[in-house]
Amino acid sequence: MIGSAASNLLDPAVLFFVLGAGIGLLRSNLEIPSALARFLTLYLLIALGLKGGAALSTGGLPAEGILAIGAAMGMATFVPAYAFYLLSRRIDPFDSAAIAATYGSVSAVTFITAQQFLTARDVDFGGYMTVAMVLMETPAIIMAVFLATMVRSRQAVAKAASAPEYDEAFEPLSTREVLREALTDGAQLVLIGSLVIGYLAGTEGKEELLPFTSGIFKGMLAFFLLEMGLLVGRQISEGRAKLDKALFAFSFLSPPVNAAIALVLAYMIGLQVGDAVLLAILASSASYIVVPAVVRYAIPEARPGVYFTMALGLTFPFNILIGIPLYFAAAEYVWP
Amino acid sequence: MIGSAASNLLDPAVLFFVLGAGIGLLRSNLEIPSALARFLTLYLLIALGLKGGAALSTGGLPAEGILAIGAAMGMATFVPAYAFYLLSRRIDPFDSAAIAATYGSVSAVTFITAQQFLTARDVDFGGYMTVAMVLMETPAIIMAVFLATMVRSRQAVAKAASAPEYDEAFEPLSTREVLREALTDGAQLVLIGSLVIGYLAGTEGKEELLPFTSGIFKGMLAFFLLEMGLLVGRQISEGRAKLDKALFAFSFLSPPVNAAIALVLAYMIGLQVGDAVLLAILASSASYIVVPAVVRYAIPEARPGVYFTMALGLTFPFNILIGIPLYFAAAEYVWP
Amino acid sequence: MIGSAASNLLDPAVLFFVLGAGIGLLRSNLEIPSALARFLTLYLLIALGLKGGAALSTGGLPAEGILAIGAAMGMATFVPAYAFYLLSRRIDPFDSAAIAATYGSVSAVTFITAQQFLTARDVDFGGYMTVAMVLMETPAIIMAVFLATMVRSRQAVAKAASAPEYDEAFEPLSTREVLREALTDGAQLVLIGSLVIGYLAGTEGKEELLPFTSGIFKGMLAFFLLEMGLLVGRQISEGRAKLDKALFAFSFLSPPVNAAIALVLAYMIGLQVGDAVLLAILASSASYIVVPAVVRYAIPEARPGVYFTMALGLTFPFNILIGIPLYFAAAEYVWP
Amino acid sequence: MREIENKKLLTIIAPGELQRMVVEQLKKRGIGGYTVVAASGAGTSGLRSGMLVSDSSVILYVIMSEERLREVLVDMDQFMSRGYRVKAFYQDISILPRKEAKPKSGEAVTD
Amino acid sequence: MREIENKKLLTIIAPGELQRMVVEQLKKRGIGGYTVVAASGAGTSGLRSGMLVSDSSVILYVIMSEERLREVLVDMDQFMSRGYRVKAFYQDISILPRKEAKPKSGEAVTD
Amino acid sequence: MREIENKKLLTIIAPGELQRMVVEQLKKRGIGGYTVVAASGAGTSGLRSGMLVSDSSVILYVIMSEERLREVLVDMDQFMSRGYRVKAFYQDISILPRKEAKPKSGEAVTD
Numbered sequence A, B, C: 001m002i003g004s005a006a007s008n009l010l011d012p013a014v015l016f017f018v019l020g021a022g023i024g025l026l027r028s029n030l031e032i033p034s035a036l037a038r039f040l041t042l043y044l045l046i047a048l049g050l051k052g053g054a055a056l057s058t059g060g061l062p063a064e065g066i067l068a069i070g071a072a073m074g075m076a077t078f079v080p081a082y083a084f085y086l087l088s089r090r091i092d093p094f095d096s097a098a099i100a101a102t103y104g105s106v107s108a109v110t111f112i113t114a115q116q117f118l119t120a121r122d123v124d125f126g127g128y129m130t131v132a133m134v135l136m137e138t139p140a141i142i143m144a145v146f147l148a149t150m151v152r153s154r155q156a157v158a159k160a161a162s163a164p165e166y167d168e169a170f171e172p173l174s175t176r177e178v179l180r181e182a183l184t185d186g187a188q189l190v191l192i193g194s195l196v197i198g199y200l201a202g203t204e205g206k207e208e209l210l211p212f213t214s215g216i217f218k219g220m221l222a223f224f225l226l227e228m229g230l231l232v233g234r235q236i237s238e239g240r241a242k243l244d245k246a247l248f249a250f251s252f253l254s255p256p257v258n259a260a261i262a263l264v265l266a267y268m269i270g271l272q273v274g275d276a277v278l279l280a281i282l283a284s285s286a287s288y289i290v291v292p293a294v295v296r297y298a299i300p301e302a303r304p305g306v307y308f309t310m311a312l313g314l315t316f317p318f319n320i321l322i323g324i325p326l327y328f329a330a331a332e333y334v335w336p
Numbered sequence D, E, F: 001m002r003e004i005e006n007k008k009l010l011t012i013i014a015p016g017e018l019q020r021m022v023v024e025q026l027k028k029r030g031i032g033g034y035t036v037v038a039a040s041g042a043g044t045s046g047l048r049s050g051m052l053v054s055d056s057s058v059i060l061y062v063i064m065s066e067e068r069l070r071e072v073l074v075d076m077d078q079f080m081s082r083g084y085r086v087k088a089f090y091q092d093i094s095i096l097p098r099k100e101a102k103p104k105s106g107e108a109v110t111d
Ligand SMILES: Nc1ncnc2c1ncn2[C@@H]1O[C@H](COP(=O)(O)O)[C@@H](O)[C@H]1O
Pocket: D013, D040, D041, D042, D043, D044, D045, D046, D047, D048, D057, D085, D087, F032, F033, F034, F035, F036, F061, F062, F063, F064, F111
């Protein structure tokens, strides 16, 4: 396991993450234009989708894949539920709902980094895992919105009693509006579309795209991780959002716990080791692109300084640096 | 022909165009930074120029090429002339002049997509077709400017009679200024420059550039078409610029008509089938980058909401989705 | 030598520089989004660092390398010293200090272009030359800051005598602040980090990055040189910053002089010809990214319209077009 | 030269994800014209680098008459009381009026 | 601290393709200083996404004295009556005056 | 609707490299909120294309009270007399006040 972790830390992409974090912590004035980070995000989503679709079109969707997808959906429902249950006793309920959505969903970049990790070790995994990833986003968001609606109506009752005039201003979004936002999120649509295109495109089409989707992929990922590192480093050095201790603990403890549950589940339903590790990553990672973008719209009462910081500033580096090799080592230990 | 159209629709680049259009129609909040689209535009122009130049430097400029270029220039003069004649009887004459320039000129991205279509079917074409493309821009713009100047002086006479004080403010640009703008348009200069560099650069230089100009080309094109699809989808869903029915008809009818004329011409002068299809594409496509940029400056009286929307929102998708396979099928049917 | 210069001028990257300069001189409205230039800068620094690091990890650091680094550091101290001594007799001392830093340091893009030039001619060079390049930045900046501090205290004494009230406002930055800025400059950190990552990453990691760092490298360099050409052409056609004749002379004369000194030094310490040419390039090139960014902060009294224009607008094109083949021809003539 | 008009310039600083929401609200008030600039910044919710969609800011500028401004301010106030983190402020401006529109076929008219 | 000056801030929203034209016109009036920001937006001529050169907008900010402003407004009015789709408005600003220029060799002077 | 507040909008045009310096100075004055936009432009020191870090400009917008403004202006004046090429000007704005903060755990408070 130590060997695996060390060799993970020698992966150039991971090293670029560390470099970025270092530059951010040093408060360097390095300015990465936002257009560039957006470009790399889109690129990674497209490449991920195309690869997943291509794998699906050759590998099909075996029974194993359906089980994996089911397990993923299960995690995407279970994680927000228990997260909200635990958190809302201690912190603001809207923040709790937002965190629940964030952790119930996934981080595509963590997933991609884990895929690279597995590929470098010649461990196989199925194209359906990308489908699983895509499908995890929505349940987590929907659950969170329902939780928030629940909180809102509770508070409305309480408020109406004490300050009846405030009530008027309080017209939360209709569920229809929220669903539209969740289902038309740009990043999500690009990913799904690329998955479908990867599935549909003929072999020739795929081969022509290879230098773009595979050749330069590792370099583009390294570049993106440099930027994410920078963002994380700045967030930490800025240290504005002073988080509650409970939230700190949650950011670092829920990932391995969720990964462990996922690994047990994977073992029980008989997934191969690569799929199991990816399922663990899906369960343990937290969304810092799609979900915060939707939640900012759907649960405006929650504070992005809390859920976004936790997902990007704490859980993301944890998984990139420690989580991936840790879950892999655990899986290798258990799997025959 | 149906097979050809279907396989065109399974080309990843075309699928990405459809994906983008879908995302735009869904009014997703996907935000593609403008710097990225500009980057991809420049990239495509450079790659197109380099390839054309390289093809010229090996293939030379045979008699056939000179004929093809002549035919292209002919179309670039004939199309604006007849377009203006037809349109100005029905709509604002400045708009008519702008549309004439737009349709007399070409869309580089349509041309590139058609080249990819032919390459995927192992159909040859000459590097001189890129020269033809480059040379079509200027005559179309010059004609349009002369038409606009004509309209302007007619109107000035009419106005001077009725409202003499308005006259003063009316100092249109000198022809020199307009020509400067047309000839120094950035996109145009980058394309011409790349063509020359592709021609001059030694074999070694070319080979070093291959991973950049050819390897990742298809992926970059797909990415750009995603963006263009998004733009088209948004334009349609926005539906601000409610176009006159005649303009709708023109957007969809003039492309096949121009393509048919071009194919007849190509057949008569004895072009090979690949060159013929590209000539048809040149004749039928409408410029939405270079010409609108110049026209906005040179014919400010025309409304971009009209000519830009027609070229990008209607004719461009028509050609990408239907035009290319249609003209190819027609050519294949006729050519021996 | 003439053959070498001519073939340098047929290198696509160099041709793109000429194209960009032409477009800029024509005052075309070509607008290259700033995010794109920043992207390409970062890309080039990363690729340069990774390659240098990889070369170091295989080639090690031979005695020759240590000598080369020592010579580079010597030049980085000597050039600013003599530059300041000469210039400050004629022009503003703060401007002199800034120019000294600029010319004592290096231009990474000139260095990269020279590496490409050598590679195209199968001339070897060591990975330690990249280390030398990195190490040249800091001494030049530190020297310049000390020079500026010296000038400042001299002026403060003079002013205190004549206009005592002005004095107050005059609180220059502490050396600590300036050093922080110099050492945390973003571009510099990215380069150093990439060098270390290139050194650490396993062979596998390196190979996965190859399509990104080597495959598309030449194309990306050509693209960046197009932009730099545009910037240079605009600066010249704008002609705002009317430079003193002495500064003109300095911009064109100091490069070959510094290169000559560097070549003599290289010959004396027994470097191979490739390393010698690179040392000449390091000595003769002037920084227009890192140093001006730091100097604007550290020596605000100096005018960027002077030192930035000299480095980018005059010395950079001189070296790209004439310097590289010239120094190479000289080295080839002398080396056995 | 034509006479200068007095108008209001409303500036809205909002997270990028909320741009669509704000624009659609403007449309409901009959306002179809606006200008957007990408921004970054910092505030109580921390840094907003603009590097991720979930982390971006925009500045929207809307020129309008005083009457319309009043309506839009009420909308923005509503947004803020629902929890949306937008900033909205306005200033007086003096503007060259738009060219008298000669009605033509083929283009819709907005504010 | 030095005294604050009163100036005018002219804001011009224009298609990207017209930036050069506007800047050259400013130069004719002796104004060499300006600041430009890339923008997108919407108006009567539809969406301007900024994604294509032919589809881009810029905001130009020009700080100047009231006298100069008058001249520039006439120019902008002319542009508009020729059909150019620019918006031009101005506001009062209070500005820290530039450091008294100590004349040095080597740099030109602009507004 | 809540009452409108009167505030000052300070605009600072600065080279990109000085953004950090300006922001840190604001922080010393207790100001943690600001909005930044990337810009290009021209002035006495020539073109600033924004294409290189060493060649970039930013516009910083800071909303604040009149008292704070006074302090910050003194800072900016100091910067200018040290030679830094920043422009600083301010205007009156009318702003929708921020939602009354209900204090929650987990987030720091800035200006
Ligand atoms: N005092 C201020 N001046 C200018 N912009 C501000 C200020 N405070 C906040 N902002 C902007 O508003 C955004 C959200 O602020 P907040 O809701 O306080 O996190 C920030 O990212 C800034 O862009």
